[in-house]
Amino acid sequence: MRTETVHLPYGLVIVLTLDEDTCVGASVSLLSVEQKEPCAYCGEYECEFNCDLSQVAVSNAHEAGDVSLLDSIESDVRSRLRWNAAWDTLERFVVASACAGIDIGSSEFREAITTVADGISNELGED
Numbered sequence: 001m002r003t004e005t006v007h008l009p010y011g012l013v014i015v016l017t018l019d020e021d022t023c024v025g026a027s028v029s030l031l032s033v034e035q036k037e038p039c040a041y042c043g044e045y046e047c048e049f050n051c052d053l054s055q056v057a058v059s060n061a062h063e064a065g066d067v068s069l070l071d072s073i074e075s076d077v078r079s080r081l082r083w084n085a086a087w088d089t090l091e092r093f094v095v096a097s098a099c100a101g102i103d104i105g106s107s108e109f110r111e112a113i114t115t116v117a118d119g120i121s122n123e124l125g126e127d
């Protein structure tokens with residue numbers, strides 16, 4: 001088992017845990033969790049708006065007949081899930097690259113990851 005910590009742009013810190021022989025069980029964590037957006041109701045990053053608190057919010061909006069609130073909730077959830085999925089994919093790519101023998105700490109790899117992270121921010125970021 002080998003653990004590698006790589007500091008990337010955007011304050012991303014990748015902690016990669018790899019089995020020496022296989023990539024089974026390889027994992028990566030982007031410690032800069034502020035990159036991912038949590039559910040506004042339960043605070044979980046993985047929530048697909050199925051937590052009890054978010055369901056109460058939807059139910060309340062339904063009861064109030066507040067269509068614009070429902071639209072806003074739906075739109076926010078969709079963009080949050082897209083955003084988080086993009087960063088999840090980046091995590092998976094880093095693991096796959098390390099498993100393939102690529103030096104994820106190299107300046108070339110860091111530059112490539114920076115380009116992808118820029119793309120995620122530009123395409124999916126709110127600003």
Ligand SMILES: [Zn+2]
Nearest residue numbers: 039042047051
């Ligand atoms: Zn939730």
